[in-house]
Amino acid sequence: MKVNGVAQPAPADPRRLLSDHLRHDLGLTGTHVGCEHGVCGCCTVLFDGAPVRSCLMLAVQAEGHDVTTIEGLAASDEPLHPVQQAFHECHGLQCGFCTPGFVMSVVGLLHEHPDPTPEQVDEGISGNLCRCTGYASIRRAVRRAAELTQK
């Protein structure tokens, strides 16, 4: 499988979840694990470009596919990805635990709807839970991310 553009060997254990493989075997701890049953959205990654829950896939299922994690959006010496920049500008995070999942979901949302309606924004982020911000600033961040992406 390719993770953030780099070919990586399959895990030795076929029972390994993709989320655990990313974190424990590849050291990509930006992908967070909250609920481990698909409800919280913290572990969202892009699978062949579409957002999916990495805790609901086995790592071996990603063989031959492209996985993008939060680390793959922008290198540390590069400017932030527009979605990251928007979350930063709009204060779309407080503790930050849910943020990687939100950012990956919003990247997927803006890919499908580059200029989302308020309803599409709500639908697009409804699968991610945040316990700090109350979502208002996250909604603003999605709008801002759409503007930054279209520039």
Added chain:
Amino acid sequence: MEEACALLSSLEDAKVLAGGQSLVPLLNFRLARPAHLVDINRIPNLDRIYERDGGVAVQALARQADVEDSQLAARRCPLLVSAVRLVAHRVIRNRGTVCGSLAHADPASELPAVLLALRGHVVARSTRGSRIIPAGDFFTGVMETRLAHDELLVEAWFPASTGRFAIAEESRRHGDFALAGAVRYGDRLALFGVAPTPVLADRIDPTHGLQPSGDLEASPEFRLHLVRVLTEKVFAA
């Protein structure tokens, strides 16, 4: 496909892994501990959504998001598209499959009730051959179906929904499992979340014979109340 069917017939205690959005949480929580998983995701040409007998056939690897976006489904079976939009969240639907929802047969799931209301069917395949199982016979209990242990659900068929239709459900949060739900197609009413399987009901007396279970989220009485309200709602649509 042959390999998958051969594995299902030869392995003891094997489960089919398609989208995994229901099965993998059960594995993560050790609520299901099958000895083997048969991952069908690499079977070629099993992800089509196509027109068959005037309705929409959805193959085993067609993702819920693909059905949600399908022009054919929107034209032929808009009820199916409305129902799919109520299944969890888009990120889950990117991976989850329609056939998987049917085979999993969660009592609170929308798609089994839609298949029942529309009088659709599923196609099961094994090394012994293929057979069609009508929706009315398919669901037998909580997460139990007529599928034999060696059978793979390869396709679901939803008849064209040209008549008046509606689906409504009540859940605590957007995308959660429904506390109760109602599907209307023409004069037919199917309920979900209020019995071990989806059930057909009479719109005049929709709670007749129902004995829903109670839990922390809803008492049996509240579920019966929801059935009456949701029935009114879908027939007002």
